[in-house]
Amino acid sequence: MKKILFGLLLVTVFAGCSNYGKKVPIEGTKGEILYKGDGVTERDAQKLGKFLKEQEYFDNVTAKSVQLLKTKDGDGYDLHFVVDEKKVKETEGVENTFRLIGATISENVFGGKPVNVFLSDEKLKDLVTILYDKKKAEELVAVPEEKKTEALDVKDWDHDKAGGVEFYWKGISDEESKTIADYIVQNGAFAGGTANIYMTKEGERFILRFPMIESARTDPAYIAEVGKVSQQIKDNVFANAPYSFYITDENMTTIKAFDY
Numbered sequence: 001m002k003k004i005l006f007g008l009l010l011v012t013v014f015a016g017c018s019n020y021g022k023k024v025p026i027e028g029t030k031g032e033i034l035y036k037g038d039g040v041t042e043r044d045a046q047k048l049g050k051f052l053k054e055q056e057y058f059d060n061v062t063a064k065s066v067q068l069l070k071t072k073d074g075d076g077y078d079l080h081f082v083v084d085e086k087k088v089k090e091t092e093g094v095e096n097t098f099r100l101i102g103a104t105i106s107e108n109v110f111g112g113k114p115v116n117v118f119l120s121d122e123k124l125k126d127l128v129t130i131l132y133d134k135k136k137a138e139e140l141v142a143v144p145e146e147k148k149t150e151a152l153d154v155k156d157w158d159h160d161k162a163g164g165v166e167f168y169w170k171g172i173s174d175e176e177s178k179t180i181a182d183y184i185v186q187n188g189a190f191a192g193g194t195a196n197i198y199m200t201k202e203g204e205r206f207i208l209r210f211p212m213i214e215s216a217r218t219d220p221a222y223i224a225e226v227g228k229v230s231q232q233i234k235d236n237v238f239a240n241a242p243y244s245f246y247i248t249d250e251n252m253t254t255i256k257a258f259d260y
Helices: 042-054 085-090 094-108 134-141 174-187 220-237
Strands: 022-025 031-036 064-070 077-082 115-120 126-130 158-162 165-169 196-202 205-211 243-248 254-259
Touching (some): 031 042, 042 220, 077 094, 085 126, 094 115, 094 126, 094 134, 094 220, 158 174, 174 196, 174 220, 205 220, 220 243
Parallel strands (some): 031 064, 077 115, 205 243
Antiparallel strands (some): 022 031, 064 077, 196 205, 243 254
16 A cells, blocks of 8 residues: 555654543554544554554654544544644645545545544644545545556466466566566465466556455455555565556456555
8 A cells, every 4th residue: 555644744642641541552663542432442443553553654763642532423433643733734735634544544444434533732632623524535545547447358468376376467577577476475475365466567667466356355454464465565576666556356447556
């Protein structure tokens, strides 16, 4: 997944000893989720923390806090990001950035449930309120039409099988396909099933397509794991080249695009 630009704001932790909720430290980072109120669970906090770690919002450098609550109607979630008030005022496009953050968390963590975002100071005074807008959220996370594709005719594609994965490639060299396939086999994330990976190139951009069954491609947790693997492929194979990883349906229509 293309990483969200979390680095725009200087983020801090909650001040004082007030009851902001039960604290869930996120392993391997200095981040913490504080959850509070009826209907929100430690599992919700862990899922959110894991996602924020994967997106490199939580790291082992800067201490950061996010408070998680259920909305008053119980149908969604309120997220309070603790930020620096001065930085908020100085940063252009803050609201649009965090509207995208809310939409992305809604889709990838909470199964499309509404997510309201609040930028708050360390005493939980709200500085900016960004209420969930379903139409805008769908527009923000939608796959552009140009990234969708019709079913591929693979009759003239080269093909090989390794590590339990079926690899198909066209428009790239055998050497390039082998480099990609070797890393994917080494990574092991797609082994043990019936995975197919389709590898092509548009201009200088490498494109990998991964068809998934409906039960998998509609599971936010599984999508997040695939996103993590797509980032690992970027880091280890395409560090110096543009690359996209597309999750598709059985007809090769793109459902989720990770662009780097």
